[in-house]
Amino acid sequence: MSEAVPNFEGLLRQALAPVDPPEDLAQRLESTLTSITELAAGELEAWELSAMRDPRNWVRPAAAVVVGGSAGVALVILRARRRIR
Amino acid sequence: MAEQHTRKSKAQLDEEFSELYRAHLRDVYSYSYYRVGNHHDAEDLTEQTFLQAYRHFERAQRESDGRPLRPWLIRIAHNLAANLYRDRSRRPASPIEDGTPLADPHTTEELVEEREELSRILSGVQELPDDRREALIMRFALGMDNREIARALGRSDGATKVLIHRAIKQLEGRVNE
Numbered sequence: 001m002s003e004a005v006p007n008f009e010g011l012l013r014q015a016l017a018p019v020d021p022p023e024d025l026a027q028r029l030e031s032t033l034t035s036i037t038e039l040a041a042g043e044l045e046a047w048e049l050s051a052m053r054d055p056r057n058w059v060r061p062a063a064a065v066v067v068g069g070s071a072g073v074a075l076v077i078l079r080a081r082r083r084i085r
Numbered sequence: 086m087a088e089q090h091t092r093k094s095k096a097q098l099d100e101e102f103s104e105l106y107r108a109h110l111r112d113v114y115s116y117s118y119y120r121v122g123n124h125h126d127a128e129d130l131t132e133q134t135f136l137q138a139y140r141h142f143e144r145a146q147r148e149s150d151g152r153p154l155r156p157w158l159i160r161i162a163h164n165l166a167a168n169l170y171r172d173r174s175r176r177p178a179s180p181i182e183d184g185t186p187l188a189d190p191h192t193t194e195e196l197v198e199e200r201e202e203l204s205r206i207l208s209g210v211q212e213l214p215d216d217r218r219e220a221l222i223m224r225f226a227l228g229m230d231n232r233e234i235a236r237a238l239g240r241s242d243g244a245t246k247v248l249i250h251r252a253i254k255q256l257e258g259r260v261n262e
Contacts, residue, residue: 009225009253011202012225012256013225015206015225016119016210016225018111018226019111019114019118021110021111022128025114025131025132029106030106032132033135033136033139036136
């Protein structure tokens with residue numbers, strides 16, 4: 001049976017050709033990632049000079065990264081919900 | 086000094102994450118598209134994959150020992166897709182949207198035949214068991230080798246080689262029925 005389809009793997013490669021992401025997805029994603037990065041970096045900038053030497057404040061910059069990540073996820077969820085509506 | 090180290094590390098991590106993103110956006114999108122079967126869900130899956138990857142990037146780099154991070158990215162997409170279907174309690178409801186490019190068709194008749202054949206193959210891929218379908222997407226849409234696929238699926242290299250071989254044979258048999 002397999003002789004009926006020569007070079008089956010070649011056909012499979014054609015059928016599963018890579019798919020380029022839509023241009024607006026790339027722009028949107030880059031913008032979201034930039035926001036997250038800047039948000040976390042801003043938090044760090046604001047705190048580092050005055051507070052970093054106090055061990056009680058060390059948890060804050062780490063939290064900024066987590067908050068940034070959560071905010072990004074929240075943005076995506078909100079966007080997804082908007083689309084559904 | 087501690088602050089400088091923190092700042093430099095973060096800037097460097099962000100730069101390296103940007104490189105990872107640029108290098109693999111198409112891979113993650115292709116995987117997502119063939120996994121979920123439509124552009125709308127593929128976009129959401131791609132976004133969520135990179136956001137989750139960003140949050141765990143530092144640890145992944147530390148634990149990768151210098152190995153490529155593509156299998157790790159695809160594994161994130163794989164897990165998110167599994168959650169998506171668990172939440173919706175279903176697999177892709179419709180065949181993959183038609184958008185497959187054709188390679189150098191010669192005549193209208195050949196073009197139609199080729200399109201039908203590729204369409205049958207795509208439908209066959211969608212009907213394969215999950216692990217076989219995933220392995221074929223990684224091999225043929227993303228061009229991943231056995232070792233990369235093994236890491237993405239959490240299997241041994243040997244088991245992955247067998248999995249891919251069986252997937253191709255099963256699909257070929259189904260298409261030729």
